[in-house]
Amino acid sequence: MVPGLPLPPEIQLAQRLAGNEQVTRDRALRKLRKYIMARSQRATGGFTPVELLKIWKGLFYCLWMQDKPLQQEELGRTISQLIHAFQTTEAQHLFLRAFWQTMIREWVGIDRLRLDKFYLLMRLVLRESLTTVKTHGWEERQIEQLMELLTTEVLNPDSQAPNGVKSHFLEIFLEELTKVGAAELTADQNLQFIDHFCQIAAHTKDSLVLHKITRCILETIVEQAPLAIEDIMNELDTQSGKSEASDGGESEVSDGGESEASDGGESEASDGGGESSEDEQDLQDTPPKSLHAGSVQRADPEADKEQVLDDEDSTGPVLQFDYEAIANRLFKLASGESTPSQNRKRLYKVIQKLRDLAGGTFPDDDVPEKAYKKLLEGRRERKKKRKKRLSTPQPQNEKGESETEASSSDLSPGMKRKRSRRNEKTGQRGPPGKRRKPGARAKGAGVQQPARKKKRPLQSEK
Numbered sequence: 001m002v003p004g005l006p007l008p009p010e011i012q013l014a015q016r017l018a019g020n021e022q023v024t025r026d027r028a029l030r031k032l033r034k035y036i037m038a039r040s041q042r043a044t045g046g047f048t049p050v051e052l053l054k055i056w057k058g059l060f061y062c063l064w065m066q067d068k069p070l071q072q073e074e075l076g077r078t079i080s081q082l083i084h085a086f087q088t089t090e091a092q093h094l095f096l097r098a099f100w101q102t103m104i105r106e107w108v109g110i111d112r113l114r115l116d117k118f119y120l121l122m123r124l125v126l127r128e129s130l131t132t133v134k135t136h137g138w139e140e141r142q143i144e145q146l147m148e149l150l151t152t153e154v155l156n157p158d159s160q161a162p163n164g165v166k167s168h169f170l171e172i173f174l175e176e177l178t179k180v181g182a183a184e185l186t187a188d189q190n191l192q193f194i195d196h197f198c199q200i201a202a203h204t205k206d207s208l209v210l211h212k213i214t215r216c217i218l219e220t221i222v223e224q225a226p227l228a229i230e231d232i233m234n235e236l237d238t239q240s241g242k243s244e245a246s247d248g249g250e251s252e253v254s255d256g257g258e259s260e261a262s263d264g265g266e267s268e269a270s271d272g273g274g275e276s277s278e279d280e281q282d283l284q285d286t287p288p289k290s291l292h293a294g295s296v297q298r299a300d301p302e303a304d305k306e307q308v309l310d311d312e313d314s315t316g317p318v319l320q321f322d323y324e325a326i327a328n329r330l331f332k333l334a335s336g337e338s339t340p341s342q343n344r345k346r347l348y349k350v351i352q353k354l355r356d357l358a359g360g361t362f363p364d365d366d367v368p369e370k371a372y373k374k375l376l377e378g379r380r381e382r383k384k385k386r387k388k389r390l391s392t393p394q395p396q397n398e399k400g401e402s403e404t405e406a407s408s409s410d411l412s413p414g415m416k417r418k419r420s421r422r423n424e425k426t427g428q429r430g431p432p433g434k435r436r437k438p439g440a441r442a443k444g445a446g447v448q449q450p451a452r453k454k455k456r457p458l459q460s461e462k
Contacts, residue, residue, distance in 0.1 A: 008051075009035060010051045010054045010055055011054060013028055013032050013058060014054050014057055014058025016028035016058075017029065017032070017058035018057075018058050018062060018065065020065070022065075025062050025065065025066075029078060033085050036082060036086060037085045037087075040085065040086045040091055041087055046090075046091055047094060047095075049098060052097075053098050053101065053102065056099055059079050059082075060102055060106055062079070063075055063076060063079065063118070066117070073120060076120050076124050079125075080125045080128045081128060083095055084128070084132070089136075089142070089145070092129075092132055093145065093146075096149060097149060097153060100150075100153040100154060100161075101153065103122065104153075104161045104162065104165060119168055122168055123172050126172060126173070126176050129146060129150075130176060130181065131180055132146075134180055134181055138184065138185060138189055140192065143193060144192070147192075147193060147196045148196070150169070150196075151196045155204075157204075163208055166206075166209060167208065170197075170212040170213060170216045170217065171216050173216070173217070174216065174220055174319070178317075178318065178319050182316065182317040182318060183317045185320070186320065187322040188322070188325075190319050190320065190321050191321065191322060191326060194326070197213050197217050198213075198218075198326075198329055198330055198333055199333060201213040201214060201346075201347060202333035202336065202343055203338060203339065204343070205340065207342075210346060214346055214350060218330075218347075218354075221319075221321055221323075221326070222354065222357065224319070225321075225323070225357050225362070226362060227318045228318045228319065323355070324354070324355070326354050327354035327355045330347050331351050334347040334348060334351070
């Protein structure tokens with residue numbers, strides 16, 4: 001660069017954002033927001049991808065230099081809300097693309113103590129990006145463009161994203177989508193949000209991506225099905241209760257609501273099971289435990305306590321899905337010739353669960369958790385079996401002695417001494433009654449004891 005010429009505004013702001021003093025960083029962050037709003041309002045002269053990458057590098061190190069958790073959260077929220085300073089959707093998408101490229105480039109250099117703040121930044125930026133789609137009324141075109149950007153930058157093999165970025169993105173996606181749009185999104189819109197994940201799960205060769213999409217997206221939808229159906233039943237009960245209360249039938253509100261819920265659940269289960277039986281002829285999975293959609297009460301008191309705790313944790317609306325539509329979409333993708341056999345087997349299991357839900361059959365709550373813990377508890381179970389095998393009582397002979405004691409009694413004194421020394425080296429204790437005191441020498445038949453040395457008299461004594 002020619003000396004004497006001023007630096008571009010992006011470089012100046014990036015240098016101040018990465019400064020050592022917090023006052024300098026805060027002032028630069030306020031100036032950056034004003035600069036983005038002023039420049040994005042121009043008809044021409046928007047930001048280029050290179051300029052946004054420079055800005056994001058300064059923002060990255062601005063959060064890097066920030067200490068204290070509360071201030072980190074406030075700074076992360078301020079940085080993520082910069083996306084609303086851009087006036088057009090194209091500029092917002094360029095800003096988001098530069099963010100994910102910066103995180104992928106700088107992820108390797110993040111140390112263990114700073115991971116939490118950047119995990120939080122990824123969550124906040126994803127939340128604000130979903131909020132921009134919400135401001136446009138959840139338009140189909142806006143959803144498609146955002147999901148195309150996210151999956152291309154994070155999950156595409158060409159992006160070379162680290163496993164930490166992929167895993168965290170897939171773990172938080174449904175959580176942030178629930179926070180932003182669970183009260184407004186329809187089942188068709190939610191299917192559009194997860195359609196790109198279904199396509200990637202059917203064709204990816206990355207086992208980590210396949211596992212995370214299956215576990216954090218598809219199986220999470222299955223696990224949240226009782227809560228989603230319960231929300232619908234509560235809404236129907238409140239609507240029927242209001243209508244019956246207006247007619248004067250206050251005493252029949254609870255009975256009518258329960259009977260309608262149970263009848264509706266049985267009719268849906270019978271109709272859905274007939275329709276899904278034709279499509280499930282290729283799937284050989286065992287059917288899970290069945291429960292009616294309207295049954296909420298349980299006979300087990302411990303199960304009631306768990307249900308109460310789950311209800312307390314799941315406050316707020318839940319995402320609604322058309323389980324039959326998701327199953328059909330996954331089956332169309334998984335049955336293709338280009339789908340690897342490993343992906344097909346994994347997706348067929350999820351398809352079976354979704355079709356059971358569409359037919360009114362609830363999966364067992366413990367099945368996904370047990371299947372997920374098998375990999376971790378397999379070795380522990382083997383160790384426990386081995387311990388049990390070692391602790392089994394040994395057969396006794398006619399004299400009432402165990403075989404080990406009988407065999408030890410038949411040994412020669414020399415062999416006994418060798419075994420006792422071996423036990424001392426390995427830290428094992430010998431049989432009861434056979435232990436010797438520390439420092440004592442073994443005495444056995446036929447073993448000569450070394451002669452003790454006599455003290456020589458001193459010359460003075462002579």
